[in-house]
Amino acid sequence: MREEKTSKKGKGRMTNGEEEPLSPMARVFQSPGIDLCAVTIMGFKTKINPDVVLDALKQNVSKHPRFSSILSDNGAKWIETEVNVEDHVIVPYIDPEEIGEGGQSFIDDYMSRLTMIPLDRSRPLWDIHILNVKTSDAEAVSFIRSHHSLGDGMSLISLMLACTHKTSDPDMFSNAIPPMKRRATMSHSLKTKGWFLRSIFTIGSTMRLLWNTTIDMLLLLATVLFLKDTETPLKGGADVRNNPKRFYHRIISLDDIKLIKNAMNMTINDVLLGITQASLSHYLNRQYDKKKEEDGALTSYQNNLPDGIRFRVACTVNLRSDIGFKPLADMMVKDSKCRWGNYFSFIFLPFTIGLQTDPLVYLKMSKSMMARKKHSYHAALVYFIIKIVLKVFGSKAAAELFDRPVRNTTTCVSNVIGPMEEISFRGHPVSYIAPSSYGHSHAMLIHLMSYADKMIISLAYDPTVIPDPHKICDDMEESLKAMKASLCERGLL
Structure with missing residues (x-):
């Protein structure tokens, strides 16, 4: 495959040489033992004009440090430098015969090869690959790589919103996602009661907070030292970080998720975790099942799961006090409550892997699990400890502290809110947005992002461990349908 000559070779030229220290998590992500890279896969409803992309970047990229x-x-x-935008925009020559009838297969192979090609550290750590190849979801696809040290998911999505417009109103920027505050832990009814009841509630809540935090930190210490998840067909081996990754996405209905959320009085994140827990249980059950019916179908709902599976999920947590999106200019302001950068941490969620006759049980478990985790300083303390270790022992020790519990757990789940309306980039309407990443020690990452009336499930996976990611997404869709049907039967929708 040949490349069109849209780029000049050579390093970026230094300007005034202004320097700014990296944040603690950015130091960890760019260390040799980690080297995480974030990707944003965007499908478009029209073919992409590379000249339009280049022009937009030339006007805007220098504004972002x-x-x-x-x-x-x-x-x-x-270190600030002058950017040669042409170095960062790649438009590969694509032979129509090479694509054949499988446009998505061609794109998947192309993106997988890129996971084995590191970003050039002599230049700013990002690039954009434009693939004018038709798939079932889009007329063209862009593959945006940016090193994770540049910013977390919230930061990168804010940058994307600052560069796009509402499709319904091309003159209006799309960065108007309303900012959100964290939920208060005290109910309104208690706030209106007397000081005695409020005091009892505060003392009880504080004791529970301290207890949960202590247990979480002890479990984290055990995970760092020796506590490992059960070896299942979803657990990666020691070399999983160095294997090429592939990406797969599926679009499901956001409205259905909201219906379940309202009926069960829970958050969208609770619903997504419940669906994920249900789908992974059914997927693993089939992996352990060796019996098949005469027509080739797997035996239905026979429990083949071994007892006592330890299966934990690393879940990303935004540490900003304002958890919604703000305009990019506001995020760049010093001391902003919704700052640009890598201001997130992890909590570890124990999934119960098992078959449930009532699909709503998965939702109840996820709601209970998240309610407990919200009453713990686990995420904030992990960030603080990594920061201290980085300062005292250096980035290598901090990277190992970050990566060891990741290696000892099974997978990671991340949920990011996206644009509430359809967006366009310089006249190119966006069909879907599928964020993901690679360079991790898990065999699979699950990223979830809302976009208009859609929820996009995005998997980054090691094909040597998980050859059939579409079946996991099939299970997620079936779990969503089963939960909705169960609520309908009970008259709760």
Whole structure:
């Protein structure tokens, strides 16, 4: 496959050389033992005009310090540089015969090869690949790579929103996702009661917070030292980080998720975790099942799961006090409550892998699990500990502290809110947005993102461990349908 000559070779030229230190998580992500890269796969309803993309980047990329800086030699500081945008926009020559009838297969192979090609550290750590190939979901696809040290999912989505417009109103920018505050833990009815009841509630809540935090930190210590998940068909081996990754996405109905959320009085995140827990239980059950019916179908709902499976999920947690999106300019302001950068941490969720006759049980378990985790300082303490270890022992020790519990758990789930309306980039309407990442120690990552009336499930997976990611998404769709049907039968919808 040949490349069109849309780029000049050579390093970015230094300008005034201004320097800025990396945040603690950014230091961890760019360390040799980690080297995480975030990707954003965007499908478009029209073919992409590369000249339009280049023109837009030339006008805007210099305004953003992270995308116009390179790393210092020791990886501790950002150094401002002049960006040759042509170096970062790749439009590969595509032979129609090479595509054949499988446009999605061609794109999947192309993106998988890129996971084995590191970003050039002599330039700002991002690039955009334009693939004018038709798939079942889009007329063209862009594959945007940016090193995770540049920013977390919330930061990168805010940047994307700042560069796009509402499809319904091309003159209006799409960055108007309303900011959200964290939920208060005290109910309104208690706030109106006397000081005695409020005091009792506060004392009880504080004791529960301290207890949950203590248990979580002890479990984290055990996970760092010795506690490993059960070896299942979803658990990656020691070399999983170095294997090429592939990406798969599925679009499901956001309205159905909201119906379940309202009927069960829970959050969208609770619903998504319940669906994920149900789907992984059914997927693993089939993996353990060796019996098949005469027509080739798997035996239905026979429990083949071994007892006592330890299956934990690393779940990303936004540490910002304002958890909604703000305009990019506001995020770049110093001391902003919704800052640009990597301000997130992890909690570890124990999934109950088992078959339930009532699909709503998965939802109840996820709601209870998340209610407990919200009353713990686990996420904040993990970030604080990594920051201290980085300062005292250096980035190598901090990277190992970050990666060891990841290696000892099974998978990771991330949920990001996206644009509430359909967006367009310079006249190119966006069909879907599928965020993901690679360079991790899990055999599979599950990213979930809302977009208009859609929920996009995005999997990054190791094909040597998980050859059939579409079946996991099939199970997620079936679990969603089963939960909705169960609520309908009970008259709750």
